[in-house]
Amino acid sequence: xxxxxxxxxxxxxxxxxxxxxxxxxxxxxxxxxxxxxxxxxxxxxxxxxxxxxxxxxxxxxxxxxxxxxxxxxxxxxxxxxxxxxxxxxxxxxxxxxxxxxxxxxxxxxxxxxxxxxxxxxxxxxxxxxxxxxxxxxxxxxxxxxxxxxxxxxxxxxxxxxxxxxxxxxxxxxxxxxxxxxxxxxxxxxxxxxxxxxxxxxxxxxxxxxxxxxxxxxxxxxxxxxxxxxxxxxxxxxxxxxxxxxxxxxxxxxxxxxxxxxxxx
Amino acid sequence: xxxxxxxxxxxxxxxxxxxxxxxxxxxxxxxxxxxxxxxxxxxxxxxxxxxxxxxxxxxxxxxxxxxxxxxxxxxxxxxxxxxxxxxxxxxx
Numbered sequence: 001x002x003x004x005x006x007x008x009x010x011x012x013x014x015x016x017x018x019x020x021x022x023x024x025x026x027x028x029x030x031x032x033x034x035x036x037x038x039x040x041x042x043x044x045x046x047x048x049x050x051x052x053x054x055x056x057x058x059x060x061x062x063x064x065x066x067x068x069x070x071x072x073x074x075x076x077x078x079x080x081x082x083x084x085x086x087x088x089x090x091x092x093x094x095x096x097x098x099x100x101x102x103x104x105x106x107x108x109x110x111x112x113x114x115x116x117x118x119x120x121x122x123x124x125x126x127x128x129x130x131x132x133x134x135x136x137x138x139x140x141x142x143x144x145x146x147x148x149x150x151x152x153x154x155x156x157x158x159x160x161x162x163x164x165x166x167x168x169x170x171x172x173x174x175x176x177x178x179x180x181x182x183x184x185x186x187x188x189x190x191x192x193x194x195x196x197x198x199x200x201x202x203x204x205x206x207x208x209x210x211x212x213x214x215x216x217x218x219x220x221x222x223x224x225x226x227x228x229x230x231x232x233x234x235x236x237x238x239x240x241x242x243x244x245x246x247x248x249x250x251x252x253x254x255x256x257x258x259x260x261x262x263x264x
Numbered sequence: 265x266x267x268x269x270x271x272x273x274x275x276x277x278x279x280x281x282x283x284x285x286x287x288x289x290x291x292x293x294x295x296x297x298x299x300x301x302x303x304x305x306x307x308x309x310x311x312x313x314x315x316x317x318x319x320x321x322x323x324x325x326x327x328x329x330x331x332x333x334x335x336x337x338x339x340x341x342x343x344x345x346x347x348x349x350x351x352x353x354x355x356x
Contacts, residue, residue: 017354144273183334184270219269
């Protein structure tokens, strides 16, 4: 069953802070992530499914999957001095890939790909104790052509049905967002107003409208990573978002959000 | 606002350049090799002279115009900067 749904920023500056990053802002985002950790502690999930966009780390141009599921025993990666290795909930991961394919989603699966920091950063801050096994779900956000928002939403809807039918208590996390333009001339000018309007829409429980946004629009607004959120929105439906924080730094709109699920 | 997409389909002629940037981003052994012998390391990657010159200057706009992925340029540049001047970083 699906017991929790969250979106958590994964800006690397939240993990490794250079002098150019406002320390108080970073700590405020940490506090919001601490709330997620406490919520996860209360929700007692058996597994955490996390949707993130690989940052050209596991998947380079030798093979570019639109959607992928990590199904090995564990998954490991590095970021700066961090070395991490996380257990995968194998039965759940396998069910997601098998049932996802049954439902018409041609998922790539991997038992060996590296795990990008986009998965690690949120988990570093929100993983409850003791640590739960995870199911990493990749959505291509950085290498065009990416899956359309409509496709991400449909995949999320299927994923939600799969997770709800499972015996395990599963928390779902979307990693990343909001507006930022790494590596471009727009790096110092994200679209914070766009983010704020979007959060308002999510507060009103209008998440399904995001399925109609175009990929071009997401690129223009620095929100290509919103595909991970849109996937989650497909799974949670019209639940109203509880925005824990929105903290715009000089280059990134950092948000932490929960969708409190009815009946949980 | 720019009318051109920020992240574009990576053209195949830029594959060696993107592969080199990817290695600079994610392969510590390659970063060491690059720092010790930039010409040798980039030749091994199949970069043209023009690409090598733009990479040496970390000229983002020129590299992106050649088909480099902006995110790879960004992270490769960041890794090289961190190797050159570790600076004050706070780890959480």
